[in-house]
Structure formats: structure tokens, C-alpha cells
Amino acid sequence: IKMVVAYIRPDKLSDVKQGLAEAGAPSLTVTNVSGRGSQPAKKGQWRGEEYTVDLHQKVKIECVVADIPAQDVVDAIAESARTGEKGDGKVFVLPVESARQIRTGKSGPEAV
């Protein structure tokens, strides 16, 4: 069992949800986050005041999978989230030791 964690552009959420469904991994959890990657902070001006934009709005996606290879899920997210511009995001895979579906009490891969 693996947890695929992705940070993507908010306006790519809809495409990613569709990409995941087509890859056979429709279940997911979405969180509003902000973050920065490797670009240095950007300085701007507002009414004569200098300010720094260094955290950008992103969406975090968590998708736990058991039946399909985590790399297929990574591919599906990366393809559907890509624009080719800086800020497209990252996808990470974390190990998961156990799973439980609350309604049924099922454990293991079939609980995912």
C-alpha cells in the first residue's frame, strides 16, 4: 500500500481528478496549501510599499492505492497537472503499513 502525495496548481485539480479516475484510482483527498519550490522569492510593490511573494497557493492531493502500481498514479497525476511552466509541482510516494475502511471494518489492500 502506498500514499501518493502531490502538490499541484489549483486550476489543474479538475484535470487531475479526471486523470486519476481514468487510471483506476478515483479515491483522493484534497487540501488547500501554500508553498514554494526552488525559485527565489519575488519582490513586488503595492501603493509604494515593497512586499515579497514567496508562498504560492497550491493544492495537495493524497491518493492511497493498493491494487495499481503507485508509479501509474504518479504518471497520471504528472501528465494531467503539467503546463510546462515553473510551478507545476511535485509528486512523492510514501509507504503505508496498514489500511482500514471504517464503515465495513475491512483491513489491508481491500480497505483502500
Place this chain on the structure above:
Amino acid sequence: IKMVVAYIRPDKLSDVKQGLAEAGAPSLTVTNVSGRGSQPAKKGQWRGEEYTVDLHQKVKIECVVADIPAQDVVDAIAESARTGEKGDGKVFVLPVESARQIRTGKSGPEAV
């Protein structure tokens, strides 16, 4: 050390906090999230427009434990979050390699 991650119904948060305290795992972090499980998206109508509800408000709970078995924490969450209806949520256990308590500087299981 393990991190127990649960996605539950928002209106079950209070019961789950109590269940965790009774299980000897009072520490937790709560995040507002939205998500979908294995049910297909639901279509509705609003003022003649069709819309699709496919993400439901949920609460994510993270509970890192060292002294008590992670499965006891999974049991406590699953029991207190259960209604028996679709949408009750899931609980996953992830491995944690190290812990640090910031105030005391303590590391390892006693930092959890």
C-alpha cells in the same frame, strides 16, 4: 513510531477526540480537507443548471504514537467515527523514522 492518518466525517471529530483520549493517545492534528471515496460523482440541479458533487467535506486527523500500538489507535478512531453509512472514511498507518519535541529538544519515542 507511527503516524496514524484518518479521514473522517466532520461531525464525528468530537467523538474521535474523545475516543483517542480514552485510548491514551490525546495528541492530534486536525486539517479541513475534501475528498471522495469509491462512490461515483453525484449529479444535481440548481436553478436549471446541472452540477456534479464529487468532493465531500471531511476532516483529516494525524496522530503520531510511540508508546501504544498503532492498531489500538486505528481501532479507537474507527469505532468512534463509525455511523455505518457510506462516507465514514478510512484510516492508514505510516512509518515514522524520528521525532523531536521542539520545546525540550527531546528525540525519539519520548518526544512523541
Place this chain on the structure above:
Amino acid sequence: IKMVVAYIRPDKLSDVKQGLAEAGAPSLTVTNVSGRGSQPAKKGQWRGEEYTVDLHQKVKIECVVADIPAQDVVDAIAESARTGEKGDGKVFVLPVESARQIRTGKSGPEAV
């Protein structure tokens, strides 16, 4: 590859971002969360009604690193987030099995 997860005081976010940048780990994701540690819930009164404050606003930081030791990142966060008062937070390290940078398609440590 490791994911360093920290729960800190919201008003320490700016110091922690600077601490991370100085430690050579500028990339991070920030989430607004609430939580409780090991202190019992605090009871208060408001207009004659008793209430319990048991969840405090915190900020969660996720910082995935590959080139620098995760413990250096833990040190950087813990030093910059510390006030010495209860509620300073915790830092955990989780294993990460793979990484992908969406824009470039790069995988592995150089994708982080």
C-alpha cells in the same frame, strides 16, 4: 528521500522559512491546521457559558529533502520555531520512496 513534517506556532512561520532557506532546504509546503499536544483541555467562560479550548491553531510544514540530511532540517526547524513555552510543536521524519518533478519529468533525488 525524506519528508520532514513539523507542527509549529503560526507566528514562527516566517522564522522557520528563513531557517530552512539558510539550511539549504528552501522548498516547503504550508497548511493551516489545529491540534493539541499533551496538555489537558483548558476550560474558560464566555458570557456565563463554560467552554473548552482544546484545539490550538498551528501551522504544518512539509519539507521533502534528498541532498541534505533530514536531521539538519529537523535542527533548523526546531531552532527557528522554539520559544521555550509549552506549545512549540514537534518535528517528525517520514520515509519517501520516490519523487517526480512535474515540469521536467525528472525522477529520484534530483526531482526533490
